[in-house]
Amino acid sequence: MKKVLPLVLFLFTLLQLTAQQFNGPLRVHPENGRYFTDNSGKAIYLTGSHTWANFQESRTPDEALFDYQGYLKMMKDHNHNFIRQWTWEHAKNASWTTDEVVFGPLAYKTVKKKGKVKYDITKWNEAYFERLYSRTKEAGDKGIYVSVMLFEGWSQNRLETPGSDPWEYHPFNPKNNINGVGKSVQNNGFDDEEMGTLHSTNNGDLLKLQEAYVKKVIETVNDLDNVLFEIINEGGTKKWQYYMVNLVKELEKSMPKQHPVGMTHSSVVSPPMFNDDLWESPADWISPATEPISWMYKGTDYLQDYKLDPPANTGEKVVILDTDHLGGHWGTYMWAWKSFVRGHNPIFMDSWVPLAGNYDREKNATIFYIGGVTKNDADHPDYEPLRKNMGHILALADRIDLVHMTPQDQLSSTRFCLANPGEEYVVYLPEGKATLDLRDADVEFVVEWFFPVLERTIKGTETLKGGSYKAIVSPFTGASVLYLKKR
Incomplete structure (x- = not known):
């Protein structure tokens, strides 16, 4: 026993020292604004699953507590490196269901007054901030970045389900x-x-109270390298979001570390918000939405369809493209590959633990299928292929020289091509066929195929000679990914 104990202590110390192995906090890459970097100078690609109870409990009273360790294991098993950490501002009620849904812990202390439990807004509930720090650090210890959501737009009445107003239970x-x-x-x-x-x-x-809360959150997690901030989920006027982005940046100026700040789309605000407002914002990263609204009201000559045909990222902002803002309970592996080769960082709103409460199935017919399978289930057939392929994309992103890769739609007939012309190409072939424009790449390429449905890689036995147009046919008759690297 005397010999074993020092070994145990040594291993525990080693684990402590190896935790949080990040090379400084993230910042926008100076050479390729589609991605983040750290002190290493490499482009860091972000992808992962997020779910509604990954920070506070979000459940009906009879449901079990959220299995955070199991959730982190799922993330690592799928090679994910990013969590969007959900925050709820209210204690009870959800605008999507008439069932009782409770949320907690909240940020403020409670007191009893005349027999009723009320909040003292001048005092913090330290258990909330202790959980915030510990869960963010636990994710970091597994190499996972965490976007800390500051506010939640669904913490007021969205008028979907009468009698289930979250504002009734807001501090x-x-x-x-x-x-x-x-x-x-x-x-x-x-x-x-x-x-x-x-x-x-x-x-x-x-x-002023919101400002104080933001300051407290930043002070809680500022020493962690794996932190990003998101102002709010699907809420907040443009003016307020801009104000909060600038506030976070100003507060962190005098602190040891500065972290990226993100702004996400909201369609339930007045004046209306558009993707253009995200691009013009002071945020470091953004999360756009598909916009028929922009096409209708702003007279643009194209539809920004981030769901089926994501437009190429220009590099003006890091885009963390979220299924939450594109289709709610939705996501496919095809979308993830399309988003990757268009210069985005795709993430998935995952029903790994279903959204609390029961839907009105008749009202929400779009998420109900024959046989009782709903998109609010962890095992919906679309979801596991998406989870797995996000991990495969991250593995590929770590192998290539991502800093010098940009969307090059014109080089492939499929229009899905991420390339450093003459050096490296990643081409997505939805139907296994493409014509590549390699006229300006008169070199030999090593060929590698990946088949998303099969999760199988095949290395070519012969090189591909550039210098002209090349008709490409995949050895698999379904969706395929071609990776070319100059020999």
Whole structure:
């Protein structure tokens, strides 16, 4: 026993020293703005699954607590390296179901007043911030980056399910706190800059409280390298989101580390938000939505279809392309490969633990299928191929010289090509056939095929000679990925 104990202590110390093996916090790569980098200078590609209870509990009272360790294991088993960490602002009710759904812990202390439990907005619930730090660090110890979501747009009434208003249980609702705050806030189902709603700069006494909360969150996780920030999920006016992005950046200026700040799309705000507002924002990374709205209202001559045909990323921002904003309960492996070769970082809103509560199946017919299979199930047939292929894409991204790779639609008849012309090409062939334009690449290439459905790689036995157009036929009759590297 005396000989074993020192060995155990040594191994424990070694594990402590090897945890958080990141080479500094992320920042936008100076040579290729589609990706992040760290002190290593390499392009860092992000992809992974996120689910609604991966930070706070989000469940009906009779459901089990979220298995965070099992979730991290699933992430590592699938070679994922990014978590979008969900935050809920309210204690009870979900606008998508009439079932009782509870959320916790929340950020503020509770007190009893006249027999009722209320919030003291001037005092923090330290258990909330301890969980925030420990879960973010645990993910980091496994090599996973975490986007810390600061606010949640669905924490007010979205008017989907009458009688299930989250605002009724929000700490900022004046009937729920002892501080008398929140009286000026209008609860009308969406964020409106003119009316003065929860996530607008015209929200009266709440803005200072939101600023204090942001500061507390940043102070809690600032020493961790694996942190990114997201202002809010599907809410917040443009003016308020811009304000919060700048606030995070200003607060971190005087702190040891600075982390990327992200802005995501919201369609339930007034004035309306468009993808252009994301590109023009002070955010380091953005998460756009498919936009028939932009086409209808702004007169653009094309449809920004990030779901079926993601437009190529220009490199002006890092794009973390999220199925959450494209189709809700949705995602396919084809979309992940298309997004990758178009210069995006795709992530998946995963029903690994289904969204709490039951849907009205008649109202939500789009997520109900014959046989009782719904897209709110972890084992929906589309999901495991997507999870696995996101991991395969990350493995490929780590092998190639991603810094010098850019979308080159014109080089392939499929229009899905990521390339450093003359050096490396990754081509997605939805039907296994393509014509490549290699006229300016008069060199020999080593050939490698990957078949997403089979998860199988085949290395070519012969090289491919460039210098002209090349008709390519995959050895597999389904969707294929061709990787060419100059010999």
